[in-house]
Every structure is written in structure tokens, then in C-alpha cells.
Amino acid sequence: MRSVALMQKYSNRLKRQNKSIGFVPTMGYLHKGHLSLVRRSAEENDVTVASVFVNPLQFGPKEDFKKYPRDLKGDEAALRKAGTDVLFYPEAAQMYPHPYRTYVDVEYLNDTLCGRSRPGHFKGVSTVVAKLFNIVKPDAAYFGQKDAQQAVVIRKMTKDLNMDIRLKVMPTVREKGGLAMSSRNSYLTPGQRLDAAVIYKSLKLARKLINNGERSLARITEEMRKLIRQKKSARIDYVDIVSADTLRPVKTIYGDLLIALAVYIGSTRLIDNLKIRVR
Amino acid sequence: MRSVALMQKYSNRLKRQNKSIGFVPTMGYLHKGHLSLVRRSAEENDVTVASVFVNPLQFGPKEDFKKYPRDLKGDEAALRKAGTDVLFYPEAAQMYPHPYRTYVDVEYLNDTLCGRSRPGHFKGVSTVVAKLFNIVKPDAAYFGQKDAQQAVVIRKMTKDLNMDIRLKVMPTVREKGGLAMSSRNSYLTPGQRLDAAVIYKSLKLARKLINNGERSLARITEEMRKLIRQKKSARIDYVDIVSADTLRPVKTIYGDLLIALAVYIGSTRLIDNLKIRVR
Numbered sequence A, B: 001m002r003s004v005a006l007m008q009k010y011s012n013r014l015k016r017q018n019k020s021i022g023f024v025p026t027m028g029y030l031h032k033g034h035l036s037l038v039r040r041s042a043e044e045n046d047v048t049v050a051s052v053f054v055n056p057l058q059f060g061p062k063e064d065f066k067k068y069p070r071d072l073k074g075d076e077a078a079l080r081k082a083g084t085d086v087l088f089y090p091e092a093a094q095m096y097p098h099p100y101r102t103y104v105d106v107e108y109l110n111d112t113l114c115g116r117s118r119p120g121h122f123k124g125v126s127t128v129v130a131k132l133f134n135i136v137k138p139d140a141a142y143f144g145q146k147d148a149q150q151a152v153v154i155r156k157m158t159k160d161l162n163m164d165i166r167l168k169v170m171p172t173v174r175e176k177g178g179l180a181m182s183s184r185n186s187y188l189t190p191g192q193r194l195d196a197a198v199i200y201k202s203l204k205l206a207r208k209l210i211n212n213g214e215r216s217l218a219r220i221t222e223e224m225r226k227l228i229r230q231k232k233s234a235r236i237d238y239v240d241i242v243s244a245d246t247l248r249p250v251k252t253i254y255g256d257l258l259i260a261l262a263v264y265i266g267s268t269r270l271i272d273n274l275k276i277r278v279r
Helices: A004-016 A032-044 A072-082 A121-136 A148-160 A183-187 A190-211 A217-229 B004-016 B032-044 B072-082 B121-136 B148-160 B183-187 B190-211 B217-229
Strands: A021-026 A047-052 A086-088 A102-106 A140-144 A166-170 A234-243 A255-265 A268-278 B021-026 B047-052 B086-088 B102-106 B140-144 B166-170 B234-243 B255-265 B268-278
Touching (some): A004 A047, A004 A086, A004 A121, A021 A032, A021 A121, A032 A047, A032 A072, A032 A166, A047 A072, A047 A121, A072 A086, A086 A121, A148 B102, A190 A217, A190 A234, A190 A268, A217 A255, B004 B021, B121 B148, B140 B148, B217 B234
Parallel strands (some): A021 A047
Antiparallel strands (some): A102 B102, A234 A255, B234 B255
16 A cells, blocks of 8 residues: 555544554565564454555665665565565655654654764654554554664653554564674675674673673673674774663663664664663 | 543544544633534534643743633533533643653744744644544544634644644634634733724734735734734734745735734733735
């Protein structure tokens, strides 16, 4: 389905029929992570809608909007196989007709971690997700833990704006070497792909240090940095240990924490994270 | 109904029963203008929901949030008589639980006219209306033309965010002397109430000048100002002739225009406007 109006009509009909709608919003070029969301939605709802829309609003002027990988044919086949009932793939001109002026922004959560390196990114994310929610009218929506900050921002938006939608955040799906699945992995050369495994290794190292009793934030993140620096292709954007709730740096290793990082492998920016609970 | 969750449950049930919901959001202390919206909604929908909520977010720090007039008992009786089925009157603590972080903002339309004198006002309006729409889930929502800029902002928000809601903007209801009905009229002394009639008189003067062929913006607004200045209690905030669509000042008297003004009568800020079409 391409048309906003038709999608809304279809969702309205489902609601009148008392059918539940599960929704998986994506930017396409789907991997096993996306498909795990679709499968869960298909299990839990009468109808599963997936969207494929590369949202210009969440890319910075120097980022990879133009070269972001696209494969609608492949996506369609994979979505169908995983249990998608409706593929919604609107045109940018229909999503943002000129002059477009309305933005949804989740303050405080939008300017840490990735928000620091990507100003405006989360404003673009919350705006497009609010729009997609209003178009698809889901009962439940599915997101991946790989984009941890996105999940926190969307959860807060949903709560603050009283959107009557259950959010499900599903575990990160990884390659055999541990690299988190991401559409941007397609940018990596075979050598870079091997190097990129260091990202998840650094997260596991941090978890091991904490489990072994290490409580110095500086030492943990420095050990992570040291490990990552061993790869010539790697350049660290950030390595942070933050509250899983507020996304702000913690002073002590205690409570529900998110170890999060962004690393450039060559010119490809990759993110990953691990949630831990320390008592 | 006081509870957000109960209101949503109730609206969901109406949707499953294929019943249409008309919605009249208000800040209470209702007058004939509000009640004309309720009556129209009752005519056009199966169920009419009215909300009474004095939204702290749309008041500036030096504005009249605290002293804004309230009369829930009177409102309830008037709403019932006019055909309201459900009165939704949430508590501020439930609408904005701490920490509240998510805002809906309609750029460009939020900083002209009243937005210039009331920075943040329309951000507060669009945010609360987005929340109320998500809670009440109306098919149609009713607003008054007296708050012309609010109507333009909400219409743009609804369109940009793909909210599947029909908006109806109903004519301003006036006192016998021409003064636009407003909850804030209750602040006026009897003498000030007489003086306040000059606001609508200045709008009618502008319309007459235009109908008689006057095409100089400066002369029209200067005639309006002169008339208003004859009242000692009056202090002009702004007098503008803008495009009814973009709310930006026009250079020539042509097309769909809004003659809009805000005038302090004593310490009470009153607004009014007239839409005209010049061909």
C-alpha cells in the first residue's frame, strides 16, 4: 500500500472488525533483526503491518540518506515470508508535502548519546513514528533493542502524548561473530566486517569487568576504548555507561544501566549496546 | 470522566460499535460560543465528548493561569443541556506526569500574531490538543473562529501528522454590542465591557474601508488604531492584516485575508478577527 488515505481506511476497517494491528516500522533493506519483529507481531496480532520508509527527516545534511541501501523487492518477499499482511511504503512527497511544519520532539532524551553526534536525528525519528502511528493506528508496535535510544525516545513519546499503543522492544539479533545486524553493515568491506566484531566484544568485556566486581566507570570505558583501538579501521564516536531510563551518565555502577557506543568502521557509523542490571 | 485510561477504553468501545465521536476541547467557563460547538457536534456525531482542562502549558509565566475562571458545576450543566454525552476533565498531574518531555510544535505558524506576544503559547496548544486527540480519538473536532490562529495551527498539525480527524471551525459568537464571547470577558468591569466593543467596531470599520475600495494596509490599520485609541482603557497589542492561510502580513489587500488584533482592556487581553475575501 502506498497511499496514506488508503492505509488509514484499511486500518479503520480492521478496528471496526475488532481486529488487532501489530506494526513494524522500518527503513527497509531488512535483516534478521527486522524479521524477528515481524514474526513476533504476527504471533501477537490479527494483522501485521510493516512500513518501509527511508525517512529524510532523521538524516543530517552530511549523512547517508542518498546512499542508504534500498531493496524493496527483496524486502517485500522477506516480509511476506515472515508473516506480514500489509506492506506500507509511502513516498516522501506524500509524507512531507511542502510546506511541512509540524514536529514531535522528546526533549532531554534527544541530545545525549547518538543525539550529540546527530543533532535533529531523534526529532526526525519521533516525528515520523508519530505520523506512522496515526496512519497505521496499531495496537502494538515493535522496535529493536539495537537502537536503544530510539526505543527510549519512542516509549517516552508514546507515554507523554497518551498514544494508546503497546511498545515491544525485541532483543538485538547478531551475526555469528557478534556484530549487531544493521542495514548499514552492507557498507562494510569483508575486512571491516571482521574488525566490526570488536564493538560487541567491547560490550562483553565491560559486562565481564562489572560481573567481576569492577566499579570504576573510567576504567571500564577505558578498557573498552583500548580494545576497540586495536582495530585500525575503528574510530570511536562515543562509549558511555548511562541510566537505562534517563540515558544520562551514571556516577556509580548500580541499577539498570545501558552500556552504549557508536564506532566508525571506516566511514560507516555503527551502534550497539548492552543492558545490564547491577544490584 | 477524569481518567485518561477510562476515556480511551470508552472511545475504543465506541469505535468497535462503529459510532462516530465528535469532540469539543475547552478550558471551561463556557459561553455561548463553546455551546454552539457542542450543539453542532451533537448534530453531526453519534457521541459528543467535551473536555474541560485549563492547560498550564499554554500560559506564559506572567499570564493568568492561576486566576483563569473556573466553574465545573456550571459547565457540566450547560454541556449536558447542549447535548454533550461525555465530559472529560482530567487532572493536570495526570496530563503532565513528571518528568514530562514531549512537545508537538507547528513551526512558522506559531510565532506570528499572538505567538509574538505569547512565546510558547501555541506549542502548548498543539501539544495538549495532540494529547487530547489521542485520548478521545474523535472523528471530528470543533473549534471557534475567535481563536483564528489556534484553528490554523491545529489544522496544520492535524494535516502534517496525518491525524485522521475532521476539523470544523465555527463562527465567532458575539455579545449584543459585538464583543466576541470569551471566558476572559468575565475579568472586565461593566465600563470596560462597554469599551471592549471597540474591538469588533474596529474590525467592521476595516471591512467597510476595504469594501469602499481602500487598498492601503497602512491606512486601514491606522484607522483601526485611531478608533481603538479613543477608549482610555484600551492598549493595542497588535493590529495586523495577514494571509488567512500563512498568517504572514500581506503586501496588498487581495485574496483570503484575516484582519486580526489583540487589545488589552485594562489588564485583560482580548482577541478578535474577521476573515475577508478580496477579489
